[in-house]
Amino acid sequence: xxxxxxxxxxxxxxxxxxxxxxxxxxxxxxxxxxxxxxxxxxxxxxxxxxxxxxxxxxxxxxxxxxxxxxxxxxxxxxxxxxxxxxxxxxxxxxxxxxxxxxxxxxxxxxxxxxxxxxxxxxxxxxxxxxxxxxxxxxxxxxxxxxxxxxxxxxxxxxxxxxxxxxxxxxxxxxxxxxxxxxxxxxxxxxxxxxxxxxxxxxxxxxxxxxxxxxxxxxxxxxxxxxxxxxxxxxxxxxxxxxxxxxxxxxxxxxxxxxxxxxxxxxxxxxxxxxxxxxxxxxxxxxxxxxxxxxxxxxxxxxxxxxxxxxxxxxxxxxxxxxxxxxxxxxxxxxxxxxxxxxxxxxxxxxxxxxxxxxxxxxxxxxxxxxxxxxxxxxxxxxxxxxxx
Ligand code: NDP
Ligand code: MG
Numbered sequence: 001x002x003x004x005x006x007x008x009x010x011x012x013x014x015x016x017x018x019x020x021x022x023x024x025x026x027x028x029x030x031x032x033x034x035x036x037x038x039x040x041x042x043x044x045x046x047x048x049x050x051x052x053x054x055x056x057x058x059x060x061x062x063x064x065x066x067x068x069x070x071x072x073x074x075x076x077x078x079x080x081x082x083x084x085x086x087x088x089x090x091x092x093x094x095x096x097x098x099x100x101x102x103x104x105x106x107x108x109x110x111x112x113x114x115x116x117x118x119x120x121x122x123x124x125x126x127x128x129x130x131x132x133x134x135x136x137x138x139x140x141x142x143x144x145x146x147x148x149x150x151x152x153x154x155x156x157x158x159x160x161x162x163x164x165x166x167x168x169x170x171x172x173x174x175x176x177x178x179x180x181x182x183x184x185x186x187x188x189x190x191x192x193x194x195x196x197x198x199x200x201x202x203x204x205x206x207x208x209x210x211x212x213x214x215x216x217x218x219x220x221x222x223x224x225x226x227x228x229x230x231x232x233x234x235x236x237x238x239x240x241x242x243x244x245x246x247x248x249x250x251x252x253x254x255x256x257x258x259x260x261x262x263x264x265x266x267x268x269x270x271x272x273x274x275x276x277x278x279x280x281x282x283x284x285x286x287x288x289x290x291x292x293x294x295x296x297x298x299x300x301x302x303x304x305x306x307x308x309x310x311x312x313x314x315x316x317x318x319x320x321x322x323x324x325x326x327x328x329x330x331x332x333x334x335x336x337x338x339x340x341x342x343x344x345x346x347x348x349x350x351x352x353x354x355x356x357x358x359x360x361x362x363x364x365x366x367x368x369x370x371x372x373x374x375x376x377x378x379x380x381x382x383x384x385x386x387x388x
Pocket of ligand 2: 150151152221
């Protein structure tokens with residue numbers, strides 16, 4: 001791909017990764033053909049005036065008319081609703097779609113990019129966790145490709161360049177350990193949403209910041225790695241590395257370890273997924289090893305941070321359990337952010353729902369959607385019983 005005249009669609013453009021994708025687009029001098037968000041029309045309008053895409057998609061139909069009015073003086077077409085979003089993504093003239101939509105709602109835009117043969121620069125991890133098999137089918141049929149954006153998976157993807165045959169021993173997935181590294185379960189009982197929203201090294205959206213604090217995010221990333229790189233769950237080792245400089249590594253059968261390092265800055269990962277295999281001028285700072293001093297590594301505390309063990313259980317069982325895990329966590333984290341339940345309640349409620357969930361092996365896409373719905377209902381029931 002010629003990265004000089006690259007054309008982009010940015011899906012979830014008003015979020016944390018989406019805004020950084022806009023910075024990357026400007027850095028690359030890329031033409032942005034389409035911007036998509038859910039309901040934040042203030043930010044979407046600002047981006048639209050800056051980047052002048054042909055299309056803006058707003059998935060919340062209640063906000064569409066206002067956005068249309070606001071963009072009345074431009075030639076930008078405003079689409080709203082899921083069906084029109086799919087049409088717009090398929091028909092727009094982009095080479096690459098950055099999928100920075102949050103949650104399971106990231107699946108249908110990914111499928112639309114795949115069907116229309118566009119490269120997917122994939123930040124959304126929920127679609128991979130829940131329904132990668134179906135996404136991969138569409139990628140193959142549509143002649144598309146998926147390049148990971150999640151920093152660990154971008155690192156692993158880079159560590160796998162030049163690999164010949166199946167000679168991976170294991171994947172070493174690094175975790176900052178989150179803001180509560182070293183804390184006991186008793187200490188976690190007092191944690192509030194604002195404590196959990198301050199991540200030590202990465203600045204991210206609210207849901208993923210809470211998931212990073214609980215290590216649920218690392219659990220999702222274990223599943224994401226199993227899916228993307230075709231390894232078994234026991235070939236993924238999570239290692240806590242508080243400095244977030246080594247973004248992950250691959251250990252080969254000769255015990256050589258290839259790691260990828262850099263400043264913790266999502267813009268590097270977004271840009272690489274867009275320009276791969278080329279590399280372009282950075283937005284992130286270069287590393288200064290002498291000032292970093294030391295890189296440290298330790299095992300995660302999977303007893304206290306039990307959602308990480310739960311993720312290993314869900315991917316070992318597979319079927320609809322990753323879907324149930326994803327949905328249950330989304331509902332429980334939402335309740336925690338609204339102050340309805342405590343931090344540790346999230347661990348307990350999600351564990352109860354997933355361990356008690358009846359699995360279906362080799363599910364259809366419909367089974368997966370049903371599991372998502374059922375897990376949400378079961379989680380709400382659990383939350384309500386906590387509130388009584
Ligand atoms: P944010 O919550 O900051 O942003 C989410 C974006 O998705 C917003 O643009 C939002 O629009 C849009 N959106 C939400 N719901 C829908 C929907 N139903 N249909 C269409 N668009 C929707 O999330 P992040 O940027 O933090 O994360 C995005 C994804 O990337 C997640 O899957 C996350 O796990 C993953 N990721 C994030 C990282 C990070 O550093 N933040 C790192 C690695 C992965 P609106 O603003 O209008 O609501
Ligand atoms: Mg990550």
